Amino acid sequence: MKTSVILSVAAISAVVGSTALAEDSSDPIVIPVHNWSSQIVMSNVVGQIFEEMGNHVEYVTTDSQAVYESVRLGDVTLEMEVWEGAFGASFRAALEKGGLHDAGDHNAVTREDWWYPMWTKDACPGLPDWQALNDCAHLFATAETGDKGRYLDGPVDWLKHGKERVEALDMNFTVINAGSAAALWAEIGAAEADKRPVVVFNWTPNFAEAVWPGEFVEFPAWEDGCDKDPAVGPNPTALYDCGNPASGYLKKAAWDGMEGKWPAAYCALQQISFTNPMIAEMAKLVDTDELEPEEAASEWLDANRAVVDPWMAACSG
Amino acid sequence: MASVSTDTPNKQHGQVSKRTVLWTLLGAAALIILARAFGVLPEWLHRIPEGAIPPTAQVLDGIFSFIQNDLGLIYVTRFIAEGPLEFLLDTSANLLEGKRRWPNIGPIPWASVAGVAAVVGYALGGWKLAALGAGTFLWTALIGQWKMAMQTMSVLVVAAPLAFAVGIGLGILAWKYRWVERALKPMLSVLQTLPFFTYLLPAVIFFKVGPTAGAVATIIFAVPPMILMTTLGLKKVSPEVVEAGKMSGCSRWQMLRHVYVPAARTEILVGVNQVIMLCLAMVVLTAFIGMPGLGAKLLAMMGSFKLGRSFEIGVTIVLLAVTLDRMSKAWVVKQPEHFDRGTPWWKRNHLALLALGIFVGFILLAQVFPILSTIGRKQHFSQGKEIDVLIKSFLAMDGIRGVTEWLRWFLNVKVLIPFRNTLLAVPTPAFILCVVAFSYWLGGRRSAIYAAVFFTIVAFSGWWDRSVITLYTVISAVVLSMMIGIPLGVVAARSEKWSNRILLACDTAQTFPSFIYLIPAIMLFGVNDVAVVFSILIFATVPLTRYTIEGLRTVPPEMTEAADMSGASRKQKLMSVQLPLALPTMAVGFNQAIMFAFFMVIIAAFIGTQDLGQELQRTLAGTELGKNFVLGMNVSLMALTFDMAITSWAERRKRALGLA
Numbered sequence: 001m002k003t004s005v006i007l008s009v010a011a012i013s014a015v016v017g018s019t020a021l022a023e024d025s026s027d028p029i030v031i032p033v034h035n036w037s038s039q040i041v042m043s044n045v046v047g048q049i050f051e052e053m054g055n056h057v058e059y060v061t062t063d064s065q066a067v068y069e070s071v072r073l074g075d076v077t078l079e080m081e082v083w084e085g086a087f088g089a090s091f092r093a094a095l096e097k098g099g100l101h102d103a104g105d106h107n108a109v110t111r112e113d114w115w116y117p118m119w120t121k122d123a124c125p126g127l128p129d130w131q132a133l134n135d136c137a138h139l140f141a142t143a144e145t146g147d148k149g150r151y152l153d154g155p156v157d158w159l160k161h162g163k164e165r166v167e168a169l170d171m172n173f174t175v176i177n178a179g180s181a182a183a184l185w186a187e188i189g190a191a192e193a194d195k196r197p198v199v200v201f202n203w204t205p206n207f208a209e210a211v212w213p214g215e216f217v218e219f220p221a222w223e224d225g226c227d228k229d230p231a232v233g234p235n236p237t238a239l240y241d242c243g244n245p246a247s248g249y250l251k252k253a254a255w256d257g258m259e260g261k262w263p264a265a266y267c268a269l270q271q272i273s274f275t276n277p278m279i280a281e282m283a284k285l286v287d288t289d290e291l292e293p294e295e296a297a298s299e300w301l302d303a304n305r306a307v308v309d310p311w312m313a314a315c316s317g
Numbered sequence: 318m319a320s321v322s323t324d325t326p327n328k329q330h331g332q333v334s335k336r337t338v339l340w341t342l343l344g345a346a347a348l349i350i351l352a353r354a355f356g357v358l359p360e361w362l363h364r365i366p367e368g369a370i371p372p373t374a375q376v377l378d379g380i381f382s383f384i385q386n387d388l389g390l391i392y393v394t395r396f397i398a399e400g401p402l403e404f405l406l407d408t409s410a411n412l413l414e415g416k417r418r419w420p421n422i423g424p425i426p427w428a429s430v431a432g433v434a435a436v437v438g439y440a441l442g443g444w445k446l447a448a449l450g451a452g453t454f455l456w457t458a459l460i461g462q463w464k465m466a467m468q469t470m471s472v473l474v475v476a477a478p479l480a481f482a483v484g485i486g487l488g489i490l491a492w493k494y495r496w497v498e499r500a501l502k503p504m505l506s507v508l509q510t511l512p513f514f515t516y517l518l519p520a521v522i523f524f525k526v527g528p529t530a531g532a533v534a535t536i537i538f539a540v541p542p543m544i545l546m547t548t549l550g551l552k553k554v555s556p557e558v559v560e561a562g563k564m565s566g567c568s569r570w571q572m573l574r575h576v577y578v579p580a581a582r583t584e585i586l587v588g589v590n591q592v593i594m595l596c597l598a599m600v601v602l603t604a605f606i607g608m609p610g611l612g613a614k615l616l617a618m619m620g621s622f623k624l625g626r627s628f629e630i631g632v633t634i635v636l637l638a639v640t641l642d643r644m645s646k647a648w649v650v651k652q653p654e655h656f657d658r659g660t661p662w663w664k665r666n667h668l669a670l671l672a673l674g675i676f677v678g679f680i681l682l683a684q685v686f687p688i689l690s691t692i693g694r695k696q697h698f699s700q701g702k703e704i705d706v707l708i709k710s711f712l713a714m715d716g717i718r719g720v721t722e723w724l725r726w727f728l729n730v731k732v733l734i735p736f737r738n739t740l741l742a743v744p745t746p747a748f749i750l751c752v753v754a755f756s757y758w759l760g761g762r763r764s765a766i767y768a769a770v771f772f773t774i775v776a777f778s779g780w781w782d783r784s785v786i787t788l789y790t791v792i793s794a795v796v797l798s799m800m801i802g803i804p805l806g807v808v809a810a811r812s813e814k815w816s817n818r819i820l821l822a823c824d825t826a827q828t829f830p831s832f833i834y835l836i837p838a839i840m841l842f843g844v845n846d847v848a849v850v851f852s853i854l855i856f857a858t859v860p861l862t863r864y865t866i867e868g869l870r871t872v873p874p875e876m877t878e879a880a881d882m883s884g885a886s887r888k889q890k891l892m893s894v895q896l897p898l899a900l901p902t903m904a905v906g907f908n909q910a911i912m913f914a915f916f917m918v919i920i921a922a923f924i925g926t927q928d929l930g931q932e933l934q935r936t937l938a939g940t941e942l943g944k945n946f947v948l949g950m951n952v953s954l955m956a957l958t959f960d961m962a963i964t965s966w967a968e969r970r971k972r973a974l975g976l977a
Contacts (some may be wrong), residue, residue, distance in 0.1 A: 002851035030527070033613075035620035056417075061613035062528045063605040066518065066937045070526040143726035144734070144845055152844055155925070157935040178844050179925035179934070186839035193713030207621050287621050290702075 005236070024262040028056040030076045034064040034183065037207050037293075039081045040118040041282035044213035044297030045212065046080055046272060050265050053312060057190055065090050065157070072099035074255045077262075078269060084248035085112040085203065086158050091253060103254040103266075107273045109247035112160070114151065115202030117188055119195040128218045130243075132168070137172035139197045145174040152187050153177050154201040161227070161240045162201070165219070205279040208286040219243030267315035278304070346750035353744050363744040370779040378943035385522065394523040398533070404476045404526045413467040413474075424447050425459040426469065426683035426690040432675035434640070440668045442647035449643060453636040461697025462611065462633050468639075469610030472528050472603075473596050480592045484540045485585065488547020489573070498548065505541045510912065510956035512919040513538065513602050514933040515949030518942060522608045531608030535599045542591035550584025551577050554727030586649040593645055594828070597638040600828040602920075605937070615830060624836060625705030631833045638828035673688055712840045721841045733846045737789045748785065750957065763967070767961055771954040780929060784951050787928040790846070790921070791914040794853035798910060802858035803903070806865025807891065816866050823859045828924040831856060831917060835924055849921040856917045857910040864906025868899030898974060904967035908960060914957040 014053030031047050033040045040219035047057040048254050060076060068090045070076045087213050094100055116127065122248045126132025159213065178184050179279040184200050185208065191198040192212065202208060220242040225232040233241035252269060259266040274282075278300075285296035301308060352358040355423040360366070378916035384389045402834050410416035415424035431454035431936035438450030449482040457466045491498040516537055554577055576584065604612030618627045658663050663670060711717070740748075751773045757765035775784050809819040834852045842848040872895050896903075922930035929948050936945035 032526075035613075035619075037617070059609075060607045061604055061605050061609055061616075062526050063937050066521060066605065067526075069518075070521060073522070073525075075521075075527065132608050142843065143722075144729045153933070156931060167758060173912045176844055177925050177927075178933075179921070179931070180923040181838060182622070183618075183839050183924050186836045187844055189622055189709065190712065190840040190843070193709070194718070199680040211622070217606055311692045 006015035024053070024055050025055060027261070028058040029078075029258075029265055030058050030060055030072070031063045032079060033059050033293075034062065034067070034077045034081075036283075037286040038205060038279045038283040039064075040293045041286055041296045041300065042080045042274060043277065044293050045282065045300055046078075046269070048294075048297055048301055049268060049272070049308060049312060050262075053264055053268060053316065055262060055265050068094035068100065068253070071253055071255050072097060073258050074099070077252040077255050077258050078103065082249075082251035082253050083110055083112075083203075084250070085110065085160070085244070086154075089157075089159060089169045091251070098256075100253050100255055103252040104273070106250040106252070106275070106279075107253055108250045108276045108279060110199070110203060110205070110250050111216065111244070111246050112203040113219070113244045113246075114162075114199055115198045115214055116197070116217065117192070117212040117214040118169050119192075120197040120199065122195070123197045128215045128219050130171075130219045133199065134169075134171050134173070134215055136197070140173070140199055145176075149173040149199070151175050152182075152184060152198070152200040154184070155179055158201075160201060160244075164238075164240040166232075166235050168235045169219075179220065185237075194207065205276050205283065207283045208283055209280070210288055217243075227298075264315050268311055271311040271314050280309075323377040326906065335757075339758055342750050342754035342757065346747040349744050349747035349750070353742075353747075358744060362746060364781060365776055367779075370777055373778060374941070374943035374947050376943070377946050378941070379969050381942045381946075391523055391893070395525065398524040398529040402475075402524075402529050402532065406472060406532060407730060408588040409471040410468070410528070413471040413826065414464050418463050424691070426679055427454060427463050427692070428683060428689040429676045431458070431681040432679055433672045436668055436672040436675060438640075439642060441651060446643060449640050452756050453640045456636060458692050459698050460629055460633065461692060461699045462614075462630065463692060465610045465630075465859070466612050466633060466637070467610070468606070469612065470943050472532050472608055472610070473600075476532040477539070477592055477596050479532070480536045480539040480596065480640060481543060481589060483536065484543025484588060484592065485547050488544045488588075489551065491544060491548045492551040494543075501544065504959055505544060506960070507950075508537065509541050510915065510953040510960065511949050512916070512930070512933060512952045513599070514919060514930075514937065515945055515952075517602075517606050518937065518945055522942075528609060529609035529808065530606045531603040534603050534606060535596050537597035538599050539592045542595070543588040546584045546588030546591065547581070550581030550588075552596055554580040567969075575889070582650055586645065590642060590649065593641045594638060595619075597634060597641070597828060600634060601832050612830070615832060619832060619836060622836075623701060623705060624701065624708045625701035626699070627833055627836070628704050629699060629701060629830050634830055635825050635828050639824060642824065642828075645876060655747050674721050702898050708837070709840075714838060715843070725842045725845070725847050727848045728850070729845060732910045733793060733850065736793065737846070738900050740785050741742055741782060746783055749773060749776065756962040764958075764962040764965050768958045771958045772776045775951050775954055778951050779953055780948060783927065783929045783932060784955065786926070787915075787918055787930065787952065788955060790849055790853065790918050790926070790928060791911065793846075794850045794857050794914050794918075795907075796912050797850065798854050798858040798914075799907070800859055801854070802861030802906075802910070803865050806862040807859075807869065809862070810869035815869060819862060821868060823863045826855060827859045831920055832923070835921070839924055844925045846926075848924050849918070849926055850922055852924065853914050853917040855915075857914045860909035860913060861903075862906075862907040864909070865899065868902030868906075869895050871902065872898045899968040901974065904963055904970070908963040908967070911959045912956055912962070919952065 020174065020314045022149070029047075030049055033043045043059065047059065052056050062070060062076070064087060067076065067079055068087070071079055072094045082088075095102070114130075114133075122129050124132060124136035126135065132147075137149035138147060140151070141147055142150050144150075149172060151162060151166070153175050154160050154177070156177045162177075165171075166173050166175055178187065178201070184202065187200055188198060188208070190196075202216075204216075208214075220234050222245040224230050226242045227239055230237050230239055230291050235241040252272070254266065254269060256267070282296065282300055285291050285299060286293060289296075349358065349362065353363060365375055365464075395754060404419075407416065407418035408420065410423075411418045411421060412423040412425055431451050434450035435447045438446035438448070457463055462623050487501065491501050513534070517530075517534055518829050520534040520537070524530045524533045546722075558576060559572075562572050567576060600608070600610070601612035601615055604610075604616050611634055615627055615630045618630065679689060688696065743751075749769065752772050753765050753768045756768035775781065778784075805819065809815045830854070832857050835848075838848040838852040842851060876898060877890060880894040885894070917932040918926070918928065922928075922934040925931075929952055933945065933952075935946045936942075937949065
């Protein structure tokens with residue numbers, strides 16, 4: 001134990017010594033981690049990049065909505081995954097109050113919409129078309145919904161407008177809100193056993209793709225203004241009569257004080273940009289290969305030096 | 318319920334007028350409901366109009382920002398959080414899990430911790446406890462959760478002593494000064510019923526996200542019983558002991574230190590036990606605000622649908638809880654040891670020396686055999702995947718499926734949804750009148766007045782419908798758990814062996830992190846009210862069973878003998894002797910069941926509800942402190958209404974039966 005302490009101290013001092021030019025503060029950069037794998041691994045990857053640059057890093061587990069207040073106050077330094085759909089509202093609210101800012105987008109698109117696991121298609125072959133889904137509504141009926149189909153939407157605070165869409169497109173579905181992502185997985189997991197058809201809210205990139213192959217339902221394509229102007233979309237009198245944008249943003253957010261305190265790390269944060277396949281790979285290392293997050297992160301880093309090194313090179317000195 | 322043979326037929330005069338009041342209240346409620354049914358009730362009497370609702374949330378927001386920024390309280394709390402508190406947490410984190418902070422000597426090898434736990438267990442309760450202590454830590458290490466468990470423990474070893482210190486300090490003050498007690502009592506009642514979501518956010522804002530906020534939220538949650546038990550213990554110290562202290566010429570401090578506190582030892586240690594249990598109950602919930610370790614891992618595992626690993630973490634938490642619970646309880650029972658004058662010090666402290674020896678020994682051994690220090694990823698025995706398959710295939714079995722499908726249909730369509738719609742259709746004033754009538758019938762005039770005030774506040778908070786839905790879930794769950802818990806308790810109470818077994822099951826169910834129930838509940842019943850009620854049910858049944866057993870087993874043997882002698886059958890004995898005498902104790906369990914249900918209904922928001930919990934969950938984003946507080950107060954006020962009515966009933970009964 002003692003030797004390892006000495007070794008690690010030596011390693012740290014060596015790293016600190018070699019990159020003294022960066023002039024970053026020696027206070028730890030605090031990185032928040034949440035409860036889904038891609039974010040945890042991504043945060044660890046970024047943390048290890050910062051450590052290579054000579055910074056100290058600490059991780060703190062927080063709720064993914066409550067985190068923006070902490071970034072604002074500077075208690076945590078950054079946030080690696082700001083999803084347009086799920087956290088856009090909390091992010092914008094914190095942005096208005098001041099204290100944090102947008103640190104650029106990842107080169108990744110996010111999609112969030114009605115989704116079904118592949119076995120559903122066996123029962124309702126017309127999918128992924130939404131009208132075909134509507135014709136199969138009876139397949140999704142449950143005790144509480146009577147003869148209407150049941151669609152399990154995301155938590156209300158994700159503001160997915162499932163109810164509005166069902167009304168606007170005159171669909172034969174009842175919308176139920178799940179309380180958490182875990183509730184969505186439990187529902188799919190329960191349906192898996194007897195291959196019961198289900199349609200639930202889901203998003204990509206996400207670990208679920210690897211566990212349960214599936215597809216998004218194709219609604220009338222998103223047009224700008226679909227959420228503001230009733231005239232847009234097939235139903236001339238209603239809002240939300242089209243699918244969600246198939247390419248939402250995935251942002252990074254940073255505390256306003258980060259640039260002044262850790263200029264080199266901040267520079268790297270701006271450079272960092274992960275793509276959909278990279279994010280999927282990170283999630284896979286944990287979810288399928290059962291690695292611990294920090295191991296997954298270092299394994300991912302080893303395999304992707306070509307991507308990572310230029311980010312660090314751009315910011316050293 | 319009240320017409321059992323042991324009932325005391327006093328207050329003939331009072332009962333007549335009580336009945337009149339009851340009928341008046343219920344009559345008025347019925348009148349309003351009828352008026353509504355015939356459509357003659359003005360809308361403003363059905364629901365309080367939007368315009369009449371005071372902007373409580375906005376006012377509170379203003380007050381919070383005044384306290385936080387203008388008054389500068391945030392600087393004080395931040396100083397505490399980032400100064401002494403963080404120092405303590407960093408130190409313990411370094412020692413236990415090796416966080417890179419002063420004194421930079423950790424982590425302590427797991428074998429040392431397990432060894433010391435064994436010695437402590439032996440000292441407190443012999444070989445059994447020694448095995449439990451060592452076994453718990455051995456399991457934690459072998460299953461590959463050592464680091465996480467130590468991250469959790471590093472916060473708890475700071476939070477629990479602090480909660481103890483604050484609790485005993487305030488408890489002594491409350492005992493010494495009447496006004497402190499008067500001021501504390503309502504605050505403690507509110508604290509005990511306030512949903513945890515309500516103080517998570519202030520904890521984050523004032524004490525910084527991370528272990529500091531986690532520690533503060535844990536302390537706030539754990540401190541009330543410590544205060545109450547301390548005050549209770551000190552009040553019970555017998556005058557003879559006090560006299561003896563005074564006669565030996567004790568100063569005031571000596572009186573407290575050497576007379577009162579030792580005499581109140583049992584109650585204080587019960588308080589300690591409660592503190593430990595409540596700290597462990599918060600392990601998962603505080604993970605939302607930065608508490609590291611087992612809770613955080615559990616949330617991550619549940620987020621990726623890994624039931625097996627979640628289950629293992631749950632087992633670890635239960636083992637830790639049971640170990641600490643049994644050890645602290647053994648400490649309560651154990652009387653201080655006295656040695657003959659002249660016993661050498663190593664003999665007096667031989668167990669402490671043994672513990673030290675094992676501790677140092679394992680540290681040295683770990684230098685040679687690193688496996689004694691940390692167990693690596695490829696070395697542990699986690700069976701996450703296998704358990705995962707096991708749980709999932711169990712939940713998917715045809716027999717179970719068939720039963721749950723039917724239950725889901727029956728409960729939802731025939732019971733829950735109609736009940737809920739009925740409650741929601743009742744006009745607000747009629748609803749309040751019914752609750753007041755219930756409180757009056759059960760708890761008397763005072764309870765009724767509080768019920769009226771509390772529910773009126775709820776009505777004016779602007780969240781009436783959601784409050785009613787919350788209440789509906791709580792009532793449904795408690796009624797169902799009574800149907801399960803009480804018969805279970807009655808059967809178990811017949812024999813010592815079964816009582817102990819069921820009580821152990823109760824302990825396990827209570828400390829098993831409630832989050833883990835949510836997933837199987839959804840998998841069995843889908844996202845709907847049945848799953849919500851089911852997850853609350855597990856939690857609410859525990860106190861009902863526990864106190865039923867407790868109540869029945871503490872019925873004085875003279876009473877049961879008298880019943881036997883008068884030739885009562887087993888059923889007669891149970892119905893007319895044991896149950897009536899156990900009823901006040903069972904009421905405590907009933908009360909706790911309601912409190913637990915109110916606690917759990919908020920967590921059930923993670924399944925998907927339309928009640929106050931759902932709104933509270935939304936406020937986690939952190940921008941609406943005022944709303945957060947209003948919602949929390951609604952839950953608290955409703956819970957307190959029931960708490961007061963039931964408590965006052967139980968106390969009156971006890972007095973009437975001569976048990977108090």
